Amino acid sequence: xxxxxxxxxxxxxxxxxxxxxxxxxxxxxxxxxxxxxxxxxxxxxxxxxxxxxxxxxxxxxxxxxxxxxxxxxxxxxxxxxxxxxxxxxxxxxxxxxxxxxxxxxxxxxxxxxxxxxxxxxxxxxxxxxxxxxxxxxxxxxxxxxxxxxxxxxxxxxxxxxxxxxxxxxxxxxxxxxxxxxxxxxxxxxxxxxxxxxxxxx
Amino acid sequence: xxxxxxxxxxxxxxxxxxxxxxxxxxxxxxxxxxxxxxxxxxxxxxxxxxxxxxxxxxxxxxxxxxxxxxxxxxxxxxxxxxxxxxxxxxxxxxxxxxxxxxxxxxxxxxxxxxxxxxxxxxxxxxxxxxxxxxxxxxxxxxxxxxxxxxxxxxxxxxxxxxxxxxxxxxxxxxxxxxxxxxxxxxxxxxxxxxxxxxxxxxxxxxxxxxxxxxxxxxxxxxxxxxxxxxxxxxxxxxxxxxxxxxxxxxxxxxxxxxxxxxxxxxxxxxxxxxxxxxxxxxxxxxxxxxxxxxxxxxxxxxxxxxxxxxxxxxxxxxxxxxxxxxxxxxxxxxxxxxxxxxxxxxxxxxxxxxxxxxxxxxxxxxxxxxxxxxxxxxxxxxxxxxxxxxxxxxxxxxxxxxxxxxxxxxxxxxxxxxxxxxxxxxxxxxxxxxxxxxxxxxxxxxxxxxxxxxxxxxxxxxxxxxxxxxxxxxxxxxxxxxxxxxxxxxxxxxxxxxxxxxxxxxxxxxxxxxxxxxxxxxxxxxxxxxxxxxxxxxxxxxxxxxxxxxxxxxxxxxxxxxxxxxxxxxxxxxxxxxxxxxxxxxxxxxxxxxxxxxxxxxxxxxxxxxxxx
Numbered sequence: 001x002x003x004x005x006x007x008x009x010x011x012x013x014x015x016x017x018x019x020x021x022x023x024x025x026x027x028x029x030x031x032x033x034x035x036x037x038x039x040x041x042x043x044x045x046x047x048x049x050x051x052x053x054x055x056x057x058x059x060x061x062x063x064x065x066x067x068x069x070x071x072x073x074x075x076x077x078x079x080x081x082x083x084x085x086x087x088x089x090x091x092x093x094x095x096x097x098x099x100x101x102x103x104x105x106x107x108x109x110x111x112x113x114x115x116x117x118x119x120x121x122x123x124x125x126x127x128x129x130x131x132x133x134x135x136x137x138x139x140x141x142x143x144x145x146x147x148x149x150x151x152x153x154x155x156x157x158x159x160x161x162x163x164x165x166x167x168x169x170x171x172x173x174x175x176x177x178x179x180x181x182x183x184x185x186x187x188x189x190x191x192x193x194x195x196x197x198x199x200x201x
Numbered sequence: 202x203x204x205x206x207x208x209x210x211x212x213x214x215x216x217x218x219x220x221x222x223x224x225x226x227x228x229x230x231x232x233x234x235x236x237x238x239x240x241x242x243x244x245x246x247x248x249x250x251x252x253x254x255x256x257x258x259x260x261x262x263x264x265x266x267x268x269x270x271x272x273x274x275x276x277x278x279x280x281x282x283x284x285x286x287x288x289x290x291x292x293x294x295x296x297x298x299x300x301x302x303x304x305x306x307x308x309x310x311x312x313x314x315x316x317x318x319x320x321x322x323x324x325x326x327x328x329x330x331x332x333x334x335x336x337x338x339x340x341x342x343x344x345x346x347x348x349x350x351x352x353x354x355x356x357x358x359x360x361x362x363x364x365x366x367x368x369x370x371x372x373x374x375x376x377x378x379x380x381x382x383x384x385x386x387x388x389x390x391x392x393x394x395x396x397x398x399x400x401x402x403x404x405x406x407x408x409x410x411x412x413x414x415x416x417x418x419x420x421x422x423x424x425x426x427x428x429x430x431x432x433x434x435x436x437x438x439x440x441x442x443x444x445x446x447x448x449x450x451x452x453x454x455x456x457x458x459x460x461x462x463x464x465x466x467x468x469x470x471x472x473x474x475x476x477x478x479x480x481x482x483x484x485x486x487x488x489x490x491x492x493x494x495x496x497x498x499x500x501x502x503x504x505x506x507x508x509x510x511x512x513x514x515x516x517x518x519x520x521x522x523x524x525x526x527x528x529x530x531x532x533x534x535x536x537x538x539x540x541x542x543x544x545x546x547x548x549x550x551x552x553x554x555x556x557x558x559x560x561x562x563x564x565x566x567x568x569x570x571x572x573x574x575x576x577x578x579x580x581x582x583x584x585x586x587x588x589x590x591x592x593x594x595x596x597x598x599x600x601x602x603x604x605x606x607x608x609x610x611x612x613x614x615x616x617x618x619x620x621x622x623x624x625x626x627x628x629x630x631x632x633x634x635x636x637x638x639x640x641x642x643x644x645x646x647x648x649x650x651x652x653x654x655x656x657x658x659x660x661x662x663x664x665x666x667x668x669x670x671x672x673x674x675x676x677x678x679x680x681x682x683x684x685x686x687x688x689x690x691x692x693x694x695x696x697x698x699x700x701x702x703x704x705x706x707x708x709x710x711x712x713x714x715x716x717x718x719x720x721x722x723x724x725x726x727x728x729x730x731x732x733x734x735x736x737x738x739x740x741x742x743x744x745x746x747x748x749x750x751x752x753x754x755x756x757x758x759x760x761x762x763x764x765x766x767x768x769x770x771x772x773x774x775x776x777x778x779x780x781x782x783x784x785x786x787x788x789x790x791x792x793x794x795x796x797x798x799x800x801x802x803x804x805x806x807x808x809x810x811x812x813x814x
Contacts, residue, residue: 053420053421053423053425056423056585056587057422057423057585060585060587060675061614061674061675062380062574062575062585062586062675063585065379065380065575065576066575066576066578076614076674076675079614079675080614080615080616080672081616083611083612083613083614083615084615084616084617086612087611087612087615120784120788123784127777127780127781130777131777134777
């Protein structure tokens with residue numbers, strides 16, 4: 001990358017080594033690149049947050065409140081990317097899906113080509129789980145729903161762990177299958193959360 | 202383009218930077234003087250609270266503050282009180298008319314306009330601009346110098362239109378708005394720096410008409426807002442009404458006149474304030490008196506406190522913080538002077554709240570600190586504030602369902618993209634509708650903007666992909682753009698500041714989002730399954746018609762029976778049944794789809810070398 005201000009090579013730094021101005025983000029920068037981390041499904045949450053604060057202190061628009069327009073715009077762009085990247089990486093589920101996407105499988109795409117077929121027994125099981133939740137919902141049995149949520153939460157954790165292990169080994173197909181399961185469990189847990197909000201009111 | 206594109210000339214002196222609390226009932230201006238945030242005198246008697254009242258005189262002058270309030274009774278339509286409630290609102294909003302005895306201009310414009318004496322009609326933005334200008338002048342008189350830059354506070358629950366209107370009011374007053382700052386965040390800033398604290402804090406902000414709560418974390422000079430929540434139609438005014446409702450029958454009044462209501466509310470407010478220091482007081486109105494016991498008053502306001510409790514629990518949950526993990530609770534707003542409120546907060550969070558900074562001043566003091574941090578180069582490395590967006594942003598999708606693009610409590614500035622595909626073959630335009638709120642259905646959210654992305658190349662359904670991108674800046678203000686991915690057709694819009702949520706609308710939205718979360722999800726699932734069923738049926742039909750040779754009679758009969766089953770269920774309202782039937786149909790069509798794919802592949806490859814691909 002060349003510095004927009006003094007045209008020297010920035011060597012990928014946040015601030016130009018020659019003139020000290022904030023630099024443009026390199027094209028195709030991933031969330032992991034933003035934090036200077038290797039792409040991995042596991043990372044240290046405390047270290048990530050510390051790094052987030054450190055980068056915010058350098059890049060946030062408040063640091064450029066009195067700077068020229070060009071620098072303020074770059075600060076806005078850089079901070080936007082930083083916040084988006086932090087949101088993706090701090091959540092283990094979002095992080096795993098993102099890594100899978102980097103490896104070529106985007107499970108958030110709705111088109112059939114992106115989806116991974118799951119065994120019918122699994123789909124049937126999910127349907128049974130949902131039916132049980134509907135029944136609990138009708139009886140306003142929040143404790144029962146929370147108990148189910150604990151079990152499903154554990155299964156989501158297991159599927160996520162299996163998906164992450166596969167990602168570590170670069171076994172994209174296994175990862176895609178396990179993370180597809182995570183999606184089903186996550187949606188189930190969202191419904192329990194909606195029930196909890198209802199009870200809160 | 203919003204403020205961040207303005208060009209600064211470092212040689213032009215900006216004078217002193219101030220923090221402004223633009224409040225519903227009163228407004229304050231503060232500045233950091235010799236390292237200490239200080240509120241500046243704004244009324245003639247040296248008072249620090251400027252009544253948020255603007256009077257337009259017949260002879261053409263404008264009065265702000267106590268002098269304006271003094272004319273309110275005589276000239277009710279020329280004197281605008283509580284203008285904050287009108288900020289960013291639409292005149293077609295039925296709630297707009299309920300908020301005061303004003304004369305509104307009826308025209309096709311989408312902005313509220315008050316008909317006043319002495320000149321042309323004024324918008325809420327202009328009225329707020331007069332208050333800001335008065336504060337600016339007071340500050341300039343105090344410093345005997347220029348004041349051109351300000352941080353202005355807004356309720357955390359203000360939406361995009363309300364923020365835009367506030368920022369534009371600042372510009373009208375000749376101020377460069379350095380930042381719009383959320384009120385609870387400002388309060389935390391006032392406390393955080395004075396105490397040099399580290400840890401996680403809750404800010405409980407109960408004003409005259411609004412309630413906000415924020416959970417913040419302060420680590421190594423970074424103030425990070427973890428979550429925010431609120432109810433913009435709940436405040437100390439409700440306590441006055443609770444007293445007045447009980448007093449009416451005591452005074453033998455069944456159908457009170459507006460003047461009587463006004464007098465009784467005023468008396469109730471006096472009595473409420475007196476109860477802070479006494480167990481029993483006399484409520485005096487209409488030349489009569491009624492005894493008022495503190496214990497009764499506390500029973501009457503309990504339901505309002507419970508309501509704030511639910512909002513607080515949700516904010517803790519959003520922040521993933523247990524109340525036992527908090528290091529401090531900060532009280533903001535005049536209504537937190539009520540002892541029952543303090544006790545309630547202490548029980549709710551399991552600790553005594555901090556209240557040693559005047560709750561009326563704390564927001565302005567925090568805004569002054571932020572203004573100083575943004576303009577004083579020597580302080581730049583001391584503290585950084587990282588705030589969040591209070592209400593989720595989303596897009597309308599098929600069936601009037603909201604697809605959330607940026608969930609509430611995301612750190613700002615932030616952007617997000619969402620890819621939409623065409624629904625019909627040859628579709629060349631997509632309507633984009635941007636909304637804000639927590640509900641699942643578009644009809645229940647605040648509409649922010651609509652635009653059409655045209656010029657999409659005619660392609661089979663699902664092939665054209667449009668990415669809609671949201672960009673929220675550090676003030677919480679939104680810009681939207683859309684791009685068709687195969688051709689690069691781009692459209693950018695800025696969200697117009699003409700509309701906003703009424704306080705009542707937001708309140709209703711929040712209450713509804715909690716009350717109806719369940720209905721919403723069920724309805725959303727049903728709509729999704731119905732849309733999916735339509736897509737699968739159309740697609741299967743098309744394939745069967747296009748490739749009759751690839752399916753035998755028995756298979757076709759079975760598929761048609763399965764399709765009829767899906768069609769029948771899609772008429773009903775059982776989303777799970779539709780989904781199950783779709784799964785069956787999907788399984789049964791697989792062999793046929795495979796044959797179609799193989800044939801299509803062979804035809805496509807015929808006559809081409811593999812290298813061409």
